[in-house]
Amino acid sequence: MSITTELFDLTGKVALVTGGATGIGKAIAKVFIEHGCKVVVGSRTLANVEQAAQELNTILEHSDEIPMAAGVSLDVADDDSVQKAVDFAIDTFGSLDILVNSAGIMCKKPTADLSADEMNNLYNIHVTGSLRASQAAAHIFREQHAGCIINIASVASYCSLTEVTAYASAKSATMGLTRSLANEWAKYGIRTNGIAPGFVPTDINRKMIEGTDRGRRIIENTPMARFGTSDEIAGAAVYLASRAGQFVNGHTIVVDGGYLACGIGDTFAPWAQPSEA
Numbered sequence: 594m595s596i597t598t599e600l601f602d603l604t605g606k607v608a609l610v611t612g613g614a615t616g617i618g619k620a621i622a623k624v625f626i627e628h629g630c631k632v633v634v635g636s637r638t639l640a641n642v643e644q645a646a647q648e649l650n651t652i653l654e655h656s657d658e659i660p661m662a663a664g665v666s667l668d669v670a671d672d673d674s675v676q677k678a679v680d681f682a683i684d685t686f687g688s689l690d691i692l693v694n695s696a697g698i699m700c701k702k703p704t705a706d707l708s709a710d711e712m713n714n715l716y717n718i719h720v721t722g723s724l725r726a727s728q729a730a731a732h733i734f735r736e737q738h739a740g741c742i743i744n745i746a747s748v749a750s751y752c753s754l755t756e757v758t759a760y761a762s763a764k765s766a767t768m769g770l771t772r773s774l775a776n777e778w779a780k781y782g783i784r785t786n787g788i789a790p791g792f793v794p795t796d797i798n799r800k801m802i803e804g805t806d807r808g809r810r811i812i813e814n815t816p817m818a819r820f821g822t823s824d825e826i827a828g829a830a831v832y833l834a835s836r837a838g839q840f841v842n843g844h845t846i847v848v849d850g851g852y853l854a855c856g857i858g859d860t861f862a863p864w865a866q867p868s869e870a
């Protein structure tokens with residue numbers, strides 16, 4: 594094995610990926626397996642995670658004989674369910690080294706109509722859900738004085754996007770959670786970082802951005818002039834989880850095709866665009 598490969602090698606590691614049956618979480622599970630990591634994918638519907646695990650087990654030759662993936666029913670809004678998922682990872686693969694908090698939901702509506710319940714629900718899934726899973730995993734990480742937590746934030750952690758106030762608030766808090774865990778838990782050998790993806794059409798946002806004016810404006814404001822793919826987000830997770838990222842702690846890496854860097858003041862303000870006449 595070359596030195597370069599070893600730098601990113603995850604052989605012998607075990608990861609739990611919340612929301613790992615679809616989208617970005619599933620892509621992270623896939624690239625982890627390609628780098629030697631065993632992965633438990635967790636999501637609310639058992640049939641979905643079992644199907645995802647079955648697919649993930651076909652990635653590597655012979656992985657059906659030595660399974661690299663397993664699925665567990667997981668609701669990050671429920672303490673017991675989160676603890677059971679962590680226990681499942683230990684029972685199935687013998688350890689837990691990496692937690693990826695990718696579970697998420699969207700709520701799009703004008704802020705004037707946003708209810709406190711909707712706001713709290715988004716916060717509960719994205720922020721408190723990540724806290725629950727991180728606390729459960731940290732029991733294991735502290736015993737072994739090693740562990741890596743990766744929280745999936747968003748470009749919405751950094752800038753305003755129209756009519757996704759609950760989501761953007763929760764994603765901003767995700768970055769705060771990341772910094773706090775990085776600060777408090779480094780002494781236990783735990784590193785906590787985040788990834789802030791740009792716009793990737795997945796179940797969470799496809800209807801909002803594929804073939805819509807909103808999507809067109811996003812692409813116009815992205816220097817690479819396209820949406821990203823889940824696979825393009827996943828590489829950052831390998832970097833953060835492997836020896837390559839072993840001194841990185843408390844940061845959120847933006848992977849957005851240049852969206853945040855290019856000046857997005859007019860992104861969602863069509864009334865501010867110069868007239869075509």
Ligand SMILES: NC(=O)c1ccc[n+]([C@@H]2O[C@H](COP(=O)([O-])OP(=O)(O)OC[C@H]3O[C@@H](n4cnc5c(N)ncnc54)[C@H](O)[C@@H]3O)[C@@H](O)[C@H]2O)c1
Pocket residue numbers: 611612613614615616617618635636637667668669670694695696697698718745746747748789790791792793794795796797798
């Ligand atoms: N797609 C994007 O453009 C984009 C951009 C930035 C950040 N994100 C974030 O990336 C993460 C993954 O989203 P995605 O784009 O892959 O969408 P996705 O809808 O494919 O993935 C979200 C997953 O979370 C699961 N989930 C929802 N509630 C859950 C709960 N209570 N418990 C357990 N699992 C639950 C869903 O079933 C789904 O599998 C989310 O946190 C999302 O906010 C996505």
Ligand SMILES: O=C(O)C(=O)C[C@H](O)[C@H](O)CO
Pocket residue numbers: 746747748749754755757790791792797798801802807
């Ligand atoms: O605001 C939009 O149009 C979105 O699609 C929101 C994205 O899904 C959001 O940035 C994902 O974190």
